[in-house]
Amino acid sequence: MLLLVSGASGVGKTTARLHARHLFERRRLDARYETAELFTLGPVPAVPTIAWRQEQVEAAVRRAIALESEGKHLLFAGDPVPLGEALAAPSADRIDIAACLLDVDEEVHLDRLAERGEPAELVPLHQAFAAWLRAHAVDPGHLPEAVTGDAWQAMRWERWVGRSPGPEWAMTVLDTSHLAPQQVGAEVVRWCERAVRGEAPVFRAGWFARG
Template structure:
């Protein structure tokens, strides 16, 4: 692998887009291809105790834990894949220590028909479906526009977050992430696409937020 700075690779998306299932295939592919020594994987529930009622502030504190873990991996020359949870890019970039690590993000997305079908298949309560759809739409807009309704994540957020790094910014080339449409892909295909994205990101062939990008 290229001798680049350790990176935090975020894979996110709304509920029902295939994050959890794909993550299992990613781990299998890492092991099969001998990449488990290059990439460590983490999720919210593996980073520390999970409260009975998780809050936005708790999720954002855990994003900081993930960032610090990525920084610690620098000594080992490894990267951290933070995947399987609906953690938006803006929360990772606003984590207090995120100015010390490079961040790449991949948003898993689906079309409306597929999303509704998947939510129904998993037995999601009907009254929660509009919430999941709305969050998917917000994350899709957030992928290209940091100024789109930042209050979705800043309201009731963790007091230590550094929102000034991106809140109020206009869309521009410095704000970029990879979007993967999983609507017509099998879990195995999504897993393979994520592994490919990880390799491209650490090689500098996919959008990356370099350490301290917001000061440039």
């Protein structure tokens, strides 16, 4: 299974991946889970583009498929990869995909962006993307052009673009506003275990043909 942790900048995706990896190792779950983010899947260009990101998402999907043959799962976290990009990756029809959106309230988000030294002119863009991700979590028809523009040509957007909200479109949302980094990691590990057991929303391989 591909376990995608999504979210806007500053919500704790990379921190969650690192703490989750530590917990996997401590609990001896690392034989069942591997972790990755974009920069671990290949060289990063000097100027990353949307198309490059989407090609790397396909690399993550293919890695998850390879791990599945070994009885393992891939936790893909650390980058602002929306659910729709994972579902539209060319090979995504061959693997089960679960997604967890990390979110924070607006005040906490602003504080975290300030702590990171984010340029003031970029803050509204981060806020807008966070709002889009919240809407995308429940409605595949909400401004799909936010991710389909300047896209890698191999992406299969027709799997979800144009769909209306419905029970087949679901993901887990985790509010990290008041959680310590270790707590976020622990919550992500719990979500991984629930998803693998089928106790959290999962897009089963080929789901779009049945929806």
